[in-house]
Amino acid sequence: MTAVLEALRGRNQDQDTRRTRHLDDTRTMTTNGQQNGMILTHGLTKDYVMGAETVRALRGVDLRIDRNEYVAIMGPSGSGKSTLMNLIGCLDTPTAGEYVLNGQPVQDLDDDELARIRNREIGFVFQTFNLLPRATALHNVELPLIYAGMGSKERQRRAAGALEKVALADRMDHKPNELSGGQRQRVAIARALVNEPSILLADEPTGNLDSSTSSEIMDVFDGLHGTGQTIIMVTHEASIAAHSHREITLVDGMIAEEHLKTPVPTGH
Ligand code: ADP
Numbered sequence: 001m002t003a004v005l006e007a008l009r010g011r012n013q014d015q016d017t018r019r020t021r022h023l024d025d026t027r028t029m030t031t032n033g034q035q036n037g038m039i040l041t042h043g044l045t046k047d048y049v050m051g052a053e054t055v056r057a058l059r060g061v062d063l064r065i066d067r068n069e070y071v072a073i074m075g076p077s078g079s080g081k082s083t084l085m086n087l088i089g090c091l092d093t094p095t096a097g098e099y100v101l102n103g104q105p106v107q108d109l110d111d112d113e114l115a116r117i118r119n120r121e122i123g124f125v126f127q128t129f130n131l132l133p134r135a136t137a138l139h140n141v142e143l144p145l146i147y148a149g150m151g152s153k154e155r156q157r158r159a160a161g162a163l164e165k166v167a168l169a170d171r172m173d174h175k176p177n178e179l180s181g182g183q184r185q186r187v188a189i190a191r192a193l194v195n196e197p198s199i200l201l202a203d204e205p206t207g208n209l210d211s212s213t214s215s216e217i218m219d220v221f222d223g224l225h226g227t228g229q230t231i232i233m234v235t236h237e238a239s240i241a242a243h244s245h246r247e248i249t250l251v252d253g254m255i256a257e258e259h260l261k262t263p264v265p266t267g268h
Pocket residue numbers: 048049050055056057075076077078079080081082083084
């Protein structure tokens with residue numbers, strides 16, 4: 001749950017506009033300029049030190065993901081998929097290597113800037129939904145906006161809009177235990193989208209769902225991608241990965257295989 005709270009938490013939007021503007025400038029530069037890579041990693045490495053033992057979770061990952069891509073990260077359990085997602089989502093920092101997000105080297109950012117990026121640029125969807133059990137769907141979706149310091153009227157308007165995008169306009173006042181698994185995950189997707197993040201990260205989003213509910217969720221992702229959303233999802237199911245345009249397979253913390261299936265759409 002800590003990762004979830006971290007993912008939702010951002011600094012007050014009024015703070016530090018100078019740095020915000022700098023981030024916007026670099027984003028414009030990468031959109032218009034020669035380099036369109038939204039996510040660029042070089043030699044990305046993550047070691048977990050556990051007492052005398054060190055787990056080498058990622059061992060030099062070079063990755064480039066462009067705007068509007070729909071990427072699946074596959075690989076066996078323990079291959080480093082979640083570790084990579086956590087680094088991409090700025091939930092964790094690498095042991096070595098570089099990561100440039102929207103033209104900004106992430107290692108240069110301080111904790112507040114990282115929190116701001118998590119809140120503004122990244123939407124997370126987790127296998128276990130991670131909704132607040134006693135809060136309505138609407139309130140769950142409002143959470144990232146509360147952390148962003150937004151007033152309640154605007155918050156409710158935006159949260160309701162996000163719930164409409166996932167076809168849950170008629171369930172806003174329901175609590176998680178009054179919703180099906182698929183509906184809960186759709187609330188979580190709405191929460192991930194409410195700040196209009198540039199990247200949607202989903203770690204095994206259908207891992208807890210049956211196959212017909214999984215396809216309901218994949219319809220949502222496909223629709224979002226159709227409107228220009230950049231999506232990176234982790235899955236170990238081929239039928240889920242089949243929705244993506246590019247598959248990257250991790251084995252033992254390294255990219256073992258990469259497979260581009262259809263040309264990346266442009267122009268959004
Ligand atoms: P996947 O998502 O592909 O199943 P993970 O990224 O969760 O793989 O894990 C990669 C490796 O790192 C595994 O060996 C796992 O046990 C280890 N690992 C993951 N998170 C931690 C952690 N917080 N502390 C120590 N080891 C970890």
